[in-house]
Amino acid sequence: MNEQLQRILSYPLWRQCIDLGNGYTTTGRVNKALWKGLHFPDDVKGKSFLDIGANDGLFSFMAEQKGAVPIVASDLYKDTIGSMEDGWSDEGINLLKEYFNSNILIHKNGIYHLNELNMQFDVILVNHIINWLDDIELAIKNLALASKGSVYISDGFLLETNLKDSITPENMPIRSLYKPSVITSLLKKNGFKIDAVTEINYQPFFINDFINFPTIKLNEHTKIYKLPFTDSDFILSGAVKQISYCKVGNFYHVFQLGWVHKNDVTVSYYKPSKFYTLSKLTGLLNIYYSFLNYKFKRKNNYTYFIIKATKLN
């Protein structure tokens, strides 16, 4: 394992799961399946590309592999460990930029400062960030400044039947939920035409997470390794429960902590429900997912949408 790969695997804070080759990935969870799942464009070859809220750079590096050029990854990047509410550390994306020998440009000041780029882009992705924005009007205005083509805005949105246009839920780690119509009218006001507003059923992603990621109970004196296959760095005192994000050989990665050997922890996988198993066997998973989505919407009053719009000249 070369030194660069070691540095990437020992970085504890990946949020996104990015392919590194030879079966290795970063230890985050959000992965490349989203590109297709959210109907992002397949053909970005030769197109200028802006990834807003780029985080660890998943979509930016994917766009580079698909031939987009130039590519700007914008986030509220900080030099220190970030939290989602007020930005993200740029350590991860910088490690990967070096590893991939990538030409992506990193913009550290986020959506409210896109004017600093002095550029207009053919394709802009805005995935899972509008829920974190306080000033949505300024954000869409800046999007218009930076666009000369298509924008894809995807997130959780309030159902149109809700009585309020926007809402800030209590006790949720997000700041705001909007109705799709609030965003589409802001887009129109700023010179976009709306191409499509498509509901995204997130249940397959949720279930995939649920089935594939085990719960890990860290036993007292569990050894924490900085890297899989190396000597342990320190021993954890006290038992904590954590979710693992990634497995390499006999090691699991625990977010923010490091690697643990499977013999030192108690691992349990969630069992899919009988309905899931039956629907899978009978080829009716899509109906099952629709049913779950219906229940989700009734309970939460919001769901996921992707809005595609084109800038008019």
Ligand SMILES: C[S@@+](CC[C@H](N)C(=O)[O-])C[C@H]1O[C@@H](n2cnc3c(N)ncnc32)[C@H](O)[C@@H]1O
């Ligand atoms: C939920 S994450 C989504 C990351 C990525 N787009 C994805 O789909 O996996 C939200 C991201 O938005 C970033 N963010 C928050 N405020 C921002 C702003 N004003 N401008 C740009 N990015 C921002 C956070 O730092 C974080 O990386």
